[in-house]
Amino acid sequence: QVQLKESGPGLVKPSLTLSLTCTVSGFSLSSYGVIWVRQPPGKGLEWMGVIWGNGNTNYNSALKSRLSISRDTSKSQVFLKMNNLQTEDTAMYFCARSYSSYMDYWGQGVMVTVSS
Amino acid sequence: QIMLTQQAESLWISPGERVSITCRASQSLLYTDGKHYLSWYQQRPGQTTKALIYHASVRTDGVPTRFIGSGSGTEFTLSIEHVQPEDFAIYYCLQTLKSPYTFGAGTKLELK
Numbered sequence: 001q002v003q004l005k006e007s008g009p010g011l012v013k014p015s016l017t018l019s020l021t022c023t024v025s026g027f028s029l030s031s032y033g034v035i036w037v038r039q040p041p042g043k044g045l046e047w048m049g050v051i052w053g054n055g056n057t058n059y060n061s062a063l064k065s066r067l068s069i070s071r072d073t074s075k076s077q078v079f080l081k082m083n084n085l086q087t088e089d090t091a092m093y094f095c096a097r098s099y100s101s102y103m104d105y106w107g108q109g110v111m112v113t114v115s116s
Numbered sequence: 117q118i119m120l121t122q123q124a125e126s127l128w129i130s131p132g133e134r135v136s137i138t139c140r141a142s143q144s145l146l147y148t149d150g151k152h153y154l155s156w157y158q159q160r161p162g163q164t165t166k167a168l169i170y171h172a173s174v175r176t177d178g179v180p181t182r183f184i185g186s187g188s189g190t191e192f193t194l195s196i197e198h199v200q201p202e203d204f205a206i207y208y209c210l211q212t213l214k215s216p217y218t219f220g221a222g223t224k225l226e227l228k
Contacts, residue, residue, distance in 0.1 A: 045210075045222070047218060101171060
């Protein structure tokens, strides 16, 4: 069955780079897009970006200068890297599969706290 | 970017009642294929986010028929008939017509 699981450090110091991994199973990254979404504590969802099945990417313009999404199809992994982290980047980070025009499967999320 | 407005931050209802959650877009979400690129999601504590509706009115697999999506252009509604205890959650709309995709702020269904 389709599954997505996020992993990464729970704590990152300000100004450093966040690296997260989304490991997927039950589908091929060459056939589906994977999106990243984040949710600050007590707040709503923010779409961060997507890597499509063909490897192309789109980013939220508000994050574009700091954000990079890549993948390793052989390992069924999608990577998020975001540099110059600030306290406002503290959030739960989710990956989800893009199917047709919506996100049909989501991961449980990984909590990232930015603090010195 | 396209803004989505969910007017109600919270709605207080009793089990068995009908509730409607609205989502207004800053521009039409109708694409040239005749479909609206608006979907609805449910977030419950401890559960993965669940897709309920896509293309404004199509239920995803396994979603109960009490969840009804409607609307067109810039105005959309998620209705839940005969609300069940497990429906008390936060609901978000999402537009995927244009990048960057954007979510509404969310509407929380709370027990009256």
